[in-house]
Amino acid sequence: MTAVALAEGAKIGAFLRRDLLIAWSYKVAFFTDLVNMAAQAFVFSLIGRLVDPQRLPQYGGTHATYMEFVAIGIVLSLVIATLLERVGNAIRQEQVIGTLESLLTTPTRTATIQIGSAAFEFLWVPLRASLFLLAIALGFGLDFHASGILPATIVLLAFVPFVWGLGLVSAGAILTFRRGGGGAAAGAALLGLASGAFFPVELLPGWIGWITAVNPVAIALEGIRELLLGGGAWSEMASAVALLAPLSALMLAGGVAAFRLALRRERRLGTLGLY
Numbered sequence: 431m432t433a434v435a436l437a438e439g440a441k442i443g444a445f446l447r448r449d450l451l452i453a454w455s456y457k458v459a460f461f462t463d464l465v466n467m468a469a470q471a472f473v474f475s476l477i478g479r480l481v482d483p484q485r486l487p488q489y490g491g492t493h494a495t496y497m498e499f500v501a502i503g504i505v506l507s508l509v510i511a512t513l514l515e516r517v518g519n520a521i522r523q524e525q526v527i528g529t530l531e532s533l534l535t536t537p538t539r540t541a542t543i544q545i546g547s548a549a550f551e552f553l554w555v556p557l558r559a560s561l562f563l564l565a566i567a568l569g570f571g572l573d574f575h576a577s578g579i580l581p582a583t584i585v586l587l588a589f590v591p592f593v594w595g596l597g598l599v600s601a602g603a604i605l606t607f608r609r610g611g612g613g614a615a616a617g618a619a620l621l622g623l624a625s626g627a628f629f630p631v632e633l634l635p636g637w638i639g640w641i642t643a644v645n646p647v648a649i650a651l652e653g654i655r656e657l658l659l660g661g662g663a664w665s666e667m668a669s670a671v672a673l674l675a676p677l678s679a680l681m682l683a684g685g686v687a688a689f690r691l692a693l694r695r696e697r698r699l700g701t702l703g704l705y
Contacts, residue, residue, distance in 0.1 A: 438542045445546030490660030501566045503627030505559045517597025520547035578657035581667035588671045589650040591678040598685030602692035621647045646677045
C-alpha cells in the first residue's frame with residue numbers, strides 16, 4: 431500500500447514538473463498577467479474615492495479603507511477565477527493535445543490524474559495571490575496585521591477544496607458537453623456577487639444577506655478580513671475553518687463524483703477523445 435502511494439505521489443511530481451516548464455515557456459504571458467492585476471488594483475483605488483468610508487465595515491474597532499477592504503476581495507476572486515478555470519480546463523487540455531486517453535490507459539489512478547493535472551495551479555495561484563496582496567499593501571500603504579498572515583493562510587487553504595470541487599464539476603461538464611463548463615463558472619460568479627468581495631454586503635439587496643450566511647466565499651472573505659484588517663485571534667480562524675471545512679468537503683466530494691460519472695459515461699460511449 432505504501433509503495434503504491436509513493437508511486438502515485440511520484441507521478442504527481444511529474445505533472446508538476448511538466449506544467450512548470452510549460453508555464454515558464456510563456457514568459458510574456460506571465461508578465462502581462464502581472465500588469466493586468468496591477469491595472470485592476472489601480473481601477474479599484476479610483477473607485478474607492480467615491481465610497482463613503484463610514485459605510486465600510488469595522489475590523490478591530492476601526493473602519494477599513496475601501497482599498498484595504500477590496501484588496502482582499504480582489505485577491506480571493508482572483509484565486510477562485512483562476513483555479514476554477516485551470517482545474518476545469520486541465521482535462522480539456524489533455525484532450526486537445528491527445529494525452530488524455532494515453533494517461534487513462536496507464537496504471538495511474540483517476541484521483542492521481544485529477545490532482546496532478548491541477549497540482550501546479552494549486553501551488554502557484556495562492557502564492558501569486560499572496561505576492562499580489564503584498565504588492566498592493568506596499569504600493570498603496572495598506573495596514574495589514576502581520577500576525578494575521580498565517581491564520582489567514584489556513585483559512586484560504588480550508589477554502590481551496592471548495593473551488594477544487596467546483597472545478598471538477600466543470601471538468602465533468604466539459605467531458606460530457608465538450609464546452610459545458612460555463613455552468614460552474616456562472617455559479618461561482620453568483621457566489622462571488624453575494625459575498626461582498628467588492629462592496630459591503632449591507633449595501634447590496636437584502637435577500638443577498640440570506641445567501642451570505644451559508645456562502646463559502648463570504649465566510650472565507652470575512653474570516654481573512656477579520657484576521658488581516660482587525661488582527662483577529664486564532665479563535666476567529668478556527669471558527670471560519672469550522673464553517674468552511676464541511677462545505678468544502680461536501681463540494682469536493684460532489685465534484686469527484688461528478689467527474690467520475692462523466693468519465694465513466696465517456697468511456698462507455700467511446701467518446702473520451704472527442705473535443
